[in-house]
Amino acid sequence: MSRTEALQILISPALAGQTLAAVLRAQLSNQSWSAIRKLIAARRAKIEGELVLDPARRVKEGQTVELLDRSAPVPRQPEQVVLRYVDVHVVVAEKPSGMNTVRHPAERAWTARRRALSPTLEDVVTRLLAERVGRSLRERRTRLAERASHSARRLRIVHRLDKETSGLLVFARTAEAERSLGRQFRAHTVIRRYLAVVPGAVSAQRIESFLVRDRGDGRRGSAPAPAVGKHAVTHIDVVERLPGYTLLSCRLETGRTHQIRIHLAELGHPVCGDKVYRHGRDGTMLEDKSKAPRLALHAVELGFVHPVTEEELHWEMPLPPDLAAFLEGLRGSARK
Numbered sequence: 001m002s003r004t005e006a007l008q009i010l011i012s013p014a015l016a017g018q019t020l021a022a023v024l025r026a027q028l029s030n031q032s033w034s035a036i037r038k039l040i041a042a043r044r045a046k047i048e049g050e051l052v053l054d055p056a057r058r059v060k061e062g063q064t065v066e067l068l069d070r071s072a073p074v075p076r077q078p079e080q081v082v083l084r085y086v087d088v089h090v091v092v093a094e095k096p097s098g099m100n101t102v103r104h105p106a107e108r109a110w111t112a113r114r115r116a117l118s119p120t121l122e123d124v125v126t127r128l129l130a131e132r133v134g135r136s137l138r139e140r141r142t143r144l145a146e147r148a149s150h151s152a153r154r155l156r157i158v159h160r161l162d163k164e165t166s167g168l169l170v171f172a173r174t175a176e177a178e179r180s181l182g183r184q185f186r187a188h189t190v191i192r193r194y195l196a197v198v199p200g201a202v203s204a205q206r207i208e209s210f211l212v213r214d215r216g217d218g219r220r221g222s223a224p225a226p227a228v229g230k231h232a233v234t235h236i237d238v239v240e241r242l243p244g245y246t247l248l249s250c251r252l253e254t255g256r257t258h259q260i261r262i263h264l265a266e267l268g269h270p271v272c273g274d275k276v277y278r279h280g281r282d283g284t285m286l287e288d289k290s291k292a293p294r295l296a297l298h299a300v301e302l303g304f305v306h307p308v309t310e311e312e313l314h315w316e317m318p319l320p321p322d323l324a325a326f327l328e329g330l331r332g333s334a335r336k
Helices: 020-027 033-041 112-117 121-140 144-151 175-186 259-266 321-335
Strands: 007-010 045-047 064-067 082-086 090-095 166-172 191-199 205-212 230-242 245-252 297-305 312-316
Touching (some): 020 033, 020 064, 082 121, 082 312, 090 121, 191 259, 205 259
Antiparallel strands (some): 090 166, 191 245, 297 312
């Protein structure tokens, strides 16, 4: 295969919906399909700055596909998923950064090989639960049929974390638990607290707005007029002031998509490492000089009432090593 040079492709309406492999082959007509797949497998392709190893990934209009002139570094593998609590009704897991919570409905028919290229938290937790059931049933010498029925039980999604956000998340395992947790989320009684690092000095406050899917620039954001969109409330407190930055505690009263990221960006203090929400309410682009290793947002605390026993359950999860090191680096700059 001859050497291929770097290139960028802006996905037009005509290219939208095609696979990554098809888009690249249209640009590199001298390369065979096999050669294109090898380029992708060699970590040479990105979509919107994200390394993609799946040649069948569909592209969307307006996205940028990039072919690198050399292989990107081997991606950091997500930390091992830890199950913090498991019973027949719910499971609480620690989600690593870089992993989607669930698979898009269009991807549920994917083969196991394609799924393995980008496992979701749902996939990993399902496997870990099946392994637990398998060990338990072998110990009890229970019938294989019973083992299969337990391991195949699907998880029920009651909330999500963004791909680059780490932290605590709960799945329901039964319809009863799904209904109960759903009621708690709608009543805003579930405890959800996040840690976020932002540039500048921020004071404790309550942020309230109405979020819409498109605020006028193609991105989610607050509506210009009250009562348009979904009501969103975030409570922020100062945990630590650092040279040029602030470590915030953010408590969700409501749980809208990207709520904390949008509210902090519109406040003029976007979360360090955020590549999407970097515009203030006036549209000004806010530069990120933090050199954060990834989105500096972590779901540190989760609490809810057990859907069956009615016991009050509560967990906290320390900052992962990458964010802990980033925070320590900011602290170190004060000592220089």
